[in-house]
Amino acid sequence: MRGEILTGTYLAQGDWACAEGAIAAGCRFFAAYPITPATEIMERMAVRLPQVGGDFVQFEDEIASMAALVGASYAGAKAMTATSGPGLSLMAENIGLALMTEAPCVVVDIMRGGPSTGQPTMAAQGDLMQARWLTHGDYEMIALVPASVQEMFDLTVEAFNLAERYRLPVLLLADALIGQMYEKLVIPEADQVGVESRKKPTVGPGDYLPFQVDDSLVPAMACFGEGYRFYVTGLTHDESGYPDMSPQGQGRLVTRLCAKVRDRAGEIMRLDTYHLEDAEVVVVAYGMVARSAQQAVDLARERGLRAGLLRLVTVWPFPTQFLDGLSRRLKALLVPEMNCGQLVHEVRGAARGCSVHSLPKPGPIPHSAQEIMEAMEGIKI
Amino acid sequence: MSGGEVKFPLDDLLRRDRFPHLWCQGCGLGIILSTFCRAVLEADIDLDDLVVASGIGCAGRLPGYLNCDTFHATHGRAIPLASGAKIANPDLKVVVISGDGDLFAIGGNHFIHAARRNLEMLVICSNNFNYGMTGGQLGPTTPFQALTRTTPFGNWEEPLNLVQLAAAAGATYVARWTVTYAQRLTNSIKKGLQREGFAFIEVVSPCPAIYGEMNEQGSAWQMWEELEAVSRIRDGIPPAEASFDLHERIICGDFIDRERMGYTLRLRQNRDVARQEGLAGYG
Amino acid sequence: MDEVQRRLAHIHIRSSECKGCRYCVEICPKRVYEMTTVYNELGYRVPRPSHEEECIVCRRCETACPELAIYVERVEVGSITGTYPL
Numbered sequence: 001m002r003g004e005i006l007t008g009t010y011l012a013q014g015d016w017a018c019a020e021g022a023i024a025a026g027c028r029f030f031a032a033y034p035i036t037p038a039t040e041i042m043e044r045m046a047v048r049l050p051q052v053g054g055d056f057v058q059f060e061d062e063i064a065s066m067a068a069l070v071g072a073s074y075a076g077a078k079a080m081t082a083t084s085g086p087g088l089s090l091m092a093e094n095i096g097l098a099l100m101t102e103a104p105c106v107v108v109d110i111m112r113g114g115p116s117t118g119q120p121t122m123a124a125q126g127d128l129m130q131a132r133w134l135t136h137g138d139y140e141m142i143a144l145v146p147a148s149v150q151e152m153f154d155l156t157v158e159a160f161n162l163a164e165r166y167r168l169p170v171l172l173l174a175d176a177l178i179g180q181m182y183e184k185l186v187i188p189e190a191d192q193v194g195v196e197s198r199k200k201p202t203v204g205p206g207d208y209l210p211f212q213v214d215d216s217l218v219p220a221m222a223c224f225g226e227g228y229r230f231y232v233t234g235l236t237h238d239e240s241g242y243p244d245m246s247p248q249g250q251g252r253l254v255t256r257l258c259a260k261v262r263d264r265a266g267e268i269m270r271l272d273t274y275h276l277e278d279a280e281v282v283v284v285a286y287g288m289v290a291r292s293a294q295q296a297v298d299l300a301r302e303r304g305l306r307a308g309l310l311r312l313v314t315v316w317p318f319p320t321q322f323l324d325g326l327s328r329r330l331k332a333l334l335v336p337e338m339n340c341g342q343l344v345h346e347v348r349g350a351a352r353g354c355s356v357h358s359l360p361k362p363g364p365i366p367h368s369a370q371e372i373m374e375a376m377e378g379i380k381i
Numbered sequence: 382m383s384g385g386e387v388k389f390p391l392d393d394l395l396r397r398d399r400f401p402h403l404w405c406q407g408c409g410l411g412i413i414l415s416t417f418c419r420a421v422l423e424a425d426i427d428l429d430d431l432v433v434a435s436g437i438g439c440a441g442r443l444p445g446y447l448n449c450d451t452f453h454a455t456h457g458r459a460i461p462l463a464s465g466a467k468i469a470n471p472d473l474k475v476v477v478i479s480g481d482g483d484l485f486a487i488g489g490n491h492f493i494h495a496a497r498r499n500l501e502m503l504v505i506c507s508n509n510f511n512y513g514m515t516g517g518q519l520g521p522t523t524p525f526q527a528l529t530r531t532t533p534f535g536n537w538e539e540p541l542n543l544v545q546l547a548a549a550a551g552a553t554y555v556a557r558w559t560v561t562y563a564q565r566l567t568n569s570i571k572k573g574l575q576r577e578g579f580a581f582i583e584v585v586s587p588c589p590a591i592y593g594e595m596n597e598q599g600s601a602w603q604m605w606e607e608l609e610a611v612s613r614i615r616d617g618i619p620p621a622e623a624s625f626d627l628h629e630r631i632i633c634g635d636f637i638d639r640e641r642m643g644y645t646l647r648l649r650q651n652r653d654v655a656r657q658e659g660l661a662g663y664g
Numbered sequence: 665m666d667e668v669q670r671r672l673a674h675i676h677i678r679s680s681e682c683k684g685c686r687y688c689v690e691i692c693p694k695r696v697y698e699m700t701t702v703y704n705e706l707g708y709r710v711p712r713p714s715h716e717e718e719c720i721v722c723r724r725c726e727t728a729c730p731e732l733a734i735y736v737e738r739v740e741v742g743s744i745t746g747t748y749p750l
Contacts, residue, residue: 029469050655055468055648060494064461067454067491071434071465074452075473079465097455224450224466225473227429231396231445233453242399242445387676389735400681401706401731407685411730419727563727589685601685 004052005190012185014152014178015040015082018108019048020185021156022080024193027106028054029077031068033061033087036120037176038110041082062087066094066107069169073103074232076223078160078197082108084176085127086117088134095169096135097234099257102167102211102219104198106159109171110179113363122364123176125287125338131171132316138254140261142268143171143316145286149183155313161196162268166260167218173315175338177288177366205229210241217260261317270313271322275301279308280331281376284323284347286312288366289336295369300376307376315343320350328353332379336372338363355379394418394428396448403442405513407601409560409586413507414443416563417478420570426474432466433476434459436483438514440507443478457488460495463502471645474574475502482512482520485541489521496550496579501643503573503580506543509588510627517591524627528595540625547581548620548637554580555637557623559608560587562633569635577643585612585631671739673721675713678733684708688725688734694718697725 005024012020019041022030030045032038042058049056054077059065065081072079083091088109098105111127113119131143142162144155156172163170201208201220210230211219222228235243236250244253261268272290275297276282283293290311300307310326312319327333333351335344336359344358359375361367395418404410421431431449435441437456444451454462459477467475477484484492484506495502511529512518518531522543526535547555554573558566566584573580585608587593589601598604608631615623616634623632675696682704689697689711696719697711704710713719719736726734 029465031465047655050648050652053652055652057464057468057648059461059464060490063458064464064491064494067458067461068465068468070454071452071462071467072469073465075432075466075469077469079469093455094458097458101452223470224432225430225470229428229449229451231451231453233445234455235453387735387737389676389678389732391732395732400678401683404730406683406708406730407687408730411732412728415727415729415732418732563724567727602687602690605687605690 005187005193007187007189010185010187011182012149013040013182014146014149014174014180015110016044017149017152017185018082018156018172019044020187021153022106022160023048023052024153024187025078025157025160026195026197027078027080027160028052029069029072029079030054030056030081031059031065031072031079032081032083033059033065035084035087037112037179038082038084038108041108062090063094066091066098069105070094070098070101070103073098073105074101074224078104078164080106080108082110084110084112084120085114085130088127088130092134096137096139098169099135099139100234101232102221103169104163104167105169106156106163107169107171108156109173111173111175119364121176123288123338123366124363125175125289126342126363127173128315128337128339128342131173138258140258141171141316142166142168142261143173143314144270145173145312145315146178147287147290147311148178149181149185151313152178153185153187157193157195161194164196164198165218166264167198167221168261175287201228209239211237212239213256217256217263265317268314268317269319271319272311272313274309274311276308276310276326278306280306281334281379282308282310282326282330283334283336283372283376284310284312284343285336286315289338292367292369293336293372296372296376299369299373303377305376318346318350323347323350324352327351330354332357334359334372334376334379336361336367336375338366391415391418391422394421394448396446399446402446404439405590407587407589407604408439409509409584409588410439410443410507412560412563413478413505413584413586414446416567417505417570419567420574423567424571424574426574430472430474431476432463432473433478434463434466435477436479436488438480438483438512440478440480441483457483457486457491459483460488460491460504464495464500467500467502468645468648471501476505476574477502478505478507481506481508481510481522481543485543485546486521493546493550496547496552496581498644499551499553499579499641501577501579501645503570503582505570505582505584507586508543508583509586509592511588511592513588513591517595530595542623542625543583544623544636545620551579552581552637553578553639553641555620556581556635557583557585557631557633559585559612559631559633561605561609561612565614565633572638578641671717673716673719674737674739675716675719676735676737677711677713678731679710680704680706681731681733682706682708682710683731684710685730686711687728687730691724691728693722693724694720
């Protein structure tokens with residue numbers, strides 16, 4: 001039965017689940033460029049979006065796609081794109097534009113081996129730091145990291161809600177295995193899917209300042225064609241939207257852009273914990289690696305080691321305080337990741353109470369549970 | 382006679398609190414601004430429906446002076462940004478005003494594809510033959526052997542003919558004017574505003590303070606006189622004949638004005654077909 | 665006895681916004697404008713319509729002004745006072 005939200009139980013691909021999650025969240029504009037291993041998201045949107053009254057466009061490159069997202073967002077649409085590492089690199093500048101102009105949108109990155117063209121069909125977790133720092137300047141990013149096909153659906157919905165609530169581009173980072181694999185997916189009834197939309201102005205055009213904020217630090221968003229006749233620019237600007245080249249202006253703007261996420265990090269962050277209560281060694285992981293890590297914790301416990309798992313569901317903002325607190329009652333933290341070591345630096349910076357051990361594995365094969373368990377046992381505690 | 386409190390006819394279309402504008406003495410962009418406003422008035426465009434986007438450069442500052450929804454985007458990317466807005470809300474009247482470098486160097490690829498799709502927008506290019514905002518570097522329309530900050534020994538590249546490129550890419554309205562043709566330019570902009578399809582107008586615009594100064598073109602008025610002297614109007618000629626030589630002959634006119642279904646209408650057709658085809662399975 | 669008023673226009677100039685490019689001075693077919701020695705706050709010499717009575721309201725100055733600083737206001741044409749000789 002055709003509908004906007006395809007309620008039901010499926011054996012579905014991760015990419016497919018992501019597309020359906022977007023539609024469930026109200027996405028009606030999708031602009032992208034084909035790139036392995038994200039193309040299935042695009043192809044599903046090409047079929048579904050016009051059926052639900054939206055528009056799908058394949059643009060000439062990823063740069064255009066991301067620019068189109070900002071334009072569509074400002075025209076009032078919930079907008080998304082899907083790409084992989086090389087495309088994300090191209091999108092960096094316009095993601096910066098979305099950050100600077102506070103344009104809500106969602107960018108999906110299905111991670112593959114890099115750098116450069118790398119291994120297009122193979123998984124990796126090498127875009128972690130890129131997801132945080134991909135464009136120049138000062139800003140905060142929100143990045144969600146699904147570890148299952150179900151989460152590809154659920155976290156895409158969450159990504160849209162976060163984007164609308166905080167007015168910024170939100171990243172969904174999944175390695176190629178999560179994107180390509182098939183698993184059980186349950187799509188709920190439409191009224192079970194919580195959907196948020198951007199705050200609209202409560203004053204008329206004469207009194208509206210596009211970037212004036214209340215305590216939430218997020219400005220109300222007027223859109224094109226609503227009579228507000230506002231000016232938006234990528235230049236540093238003040239509440240009026242006009243360029244502001246004063247020294248104070250720069251500080252005020254970037255401080256607010258960072259604070260609107262940092263101050264709410266507690267509400268934004270999602271963590272999944274497993275056997276943390278009495279743990280002495282905790283694995284910090286996300287995505288496919290976290291699945292192996294969970295098994296590794298079970299194996300370790302069978303062998304008498306008090307192991308636990310902290311699975312990141314959001315990786316940015318990073319749970320610095322939580323990890324610091326946790327580290328004070330642990331002997332060690334282990335960070336397995338499908339790259340040469342990226343997450344470990346963040347963990348090391350946060351955790352001051354115990355030692356931090358890196359277990360990098362550049363991919364495409366994720367760590368096995370055995371590998372992670374042996375690494376835990378190998379830590380001298 | 383001073384301006385005093387008298388209201389000027391274009392005041393309602395402008396953000397008067399932003400004046401005087403930032404452009405140099407004699408810059409053609411002010412004339413593009415005023416002809417655009419006049420055309421908007423004559424075409425009776427509702428300012429609440431109008432969205433004007435731009436890229437980076439002196440021309441990129443133009444929308445800042447207009448009293449409507451305006452977006453100053455990244456360098457070269459105003460057209461895809463405007464495309465996203467138009468597709469998401471086809472009721473908007475979308476215009477892109479930007480410079481020759483923004484639209485045809487860094488932005489060239491986007492120009493080509495928006496024209497090919499016949500996306501319903503008007504693109505006005507202020508062509509001043511250099512990158513003025515950053516001090517006068519080479520651009521894609523800099524004349525052969527001209528001096529710029531990055532061609533200190535003379536330019537060794539041939540300039541792009543913007544009208545020919547636009548025509549080849551599939552634009553359904555293509556025109557070229559200079560700022561000295563105020564009335565014809567106003568009419569052209571009005572035509573561009575009133576049609577649905579990809580409309581392109583190249584406006585040859587003097588840059589006396591930078592390009593002119595580097596190439597010893599004299600005062601602003603002398604540059605104006607030279608533009609008038611070398612320009613000829615040849616409406617309807619094939620774009621291949623719409624030649625451009627800054628110091629010899631600039632062919633101006635309305636070259637292309639044809640009908641082709643706009644892209645947002647095609648997307649509507651797509652929706653109809655998609656709904657008829659039914660759900661195409663999953664996976 | 666008879667007074668025929670020919671003035672067709674009041675020319676308004678926002679002199680504080682002028683950048684002294686001289687387009688109005690040069691382009692006017694009736695030589696209405698001349699440059700003054702007055703400098704405005706921006707540091708440019710500004711013109712004035714010293715022969716406003718010659719203006720034919722062609723508006724070339726208004727359309728050519730890059731600063732949008734000129735408005736040629738058309739005024740009522742002609743008024744004749746006194747008696748008209750038969």
